[in-house]
Amino acid sequence: MSSSAVTVRKLSAQNVTAYEKTRIAQVLLASCRGDLEMAALTGGRAGLEPALIQSQVELCLSRGEVYVAGQGDSVDGVLLAYAPGQDVQESPSSHPPQSLDYVSKLSPEMQQWWTSHFMPKFSELTNIALGSQEGRKAAWYIKTIAVHPDRQRRGIGRQLMQTVLRQADASSRKTCLEVNSDSMVRVFAKFGFRVRATKNFGSYQGGFILFLMTREPSH
Incomplete structure (x- = not known):
């Protein structure tokens, strides 16, 4: 499948649709197998x-942007994002309803973490x-971008990324x-992103690192 398709x-x-929600979850789960951040969270x-x-x-x-991509109506790639002005983060001591529901499933030690x-460290x-x-x-703010492992290297991720970057460029907004x-x-550097901050997160699973990258609008 070429990117034009x-x-x-x-x-x-x-x-x-219910099918699309199921398929989105399948794509995201398949793409994060073995991920240290997921294990920590x-x-x-x-x-x-x-x-x-x-x-x-x-x-x-409900509060951001969800894009899916594939051939025709198939869902082989997913991008979750928040456009400028959409509510992205809550205070460290509070959670939106969906997050609260998830955190409530964790052990008391993990809820404390x-x-x-x-x-707090994410805010830092x-x-x-x-x-x-x-x-x-x-x-x-691109929260997540993922392509199912069986559908990678077909231009799906690039098309999803360009969908957001075109909007950012048109409104002269940073991403x-x-x-x-x-x-x-290295992958996102090819799209013009640069590392602006790095933090190590300790966890019960050994921890993970996050690089925050930004891209200036292209004119």
Whole structure:
């Protein structure tokens, strides 16, 4: 399948189907196997990965942007994002309803880790790279981009990324995202992203690193 055959569609809470939600979850789960950040956020409990992914998808459907891509109506790639002005982050001590539902499934120790370590340190990462939480809200924030392992190297991820970058360029807005490996830093550098801040997150699973990358609008 060539990139010219890839169709990108925007979904919302009003038009998404049950099949599309299921397929989105399948794509995201398949693409994060063995991911250290996912292991940390679930306390190493693989059975909680679907709940975490569902919370992220539901938040973007109701408050952000969800794009899917594939041949025709198929869903082989997913991009979750927040456009400028959309509510991205809550205070370290609070969570949107979907996140609260997920965090409630964690052990007391893991709930404490989320509120006292992960959320505050994540805010620090944003403040270093963008100056403030408002800096993130003023930019396009790509939360997740993933292509099913069986459908990679077919232009799907590039088409999804370009869909957002075209909008960012048209409105002269910065774009930001986080990645957790050097290899992903190199991938997004090809789209014009540069590392602006780095943080190590300790966890019960050994921890992980996050690189916050930004891209200036192209004129």
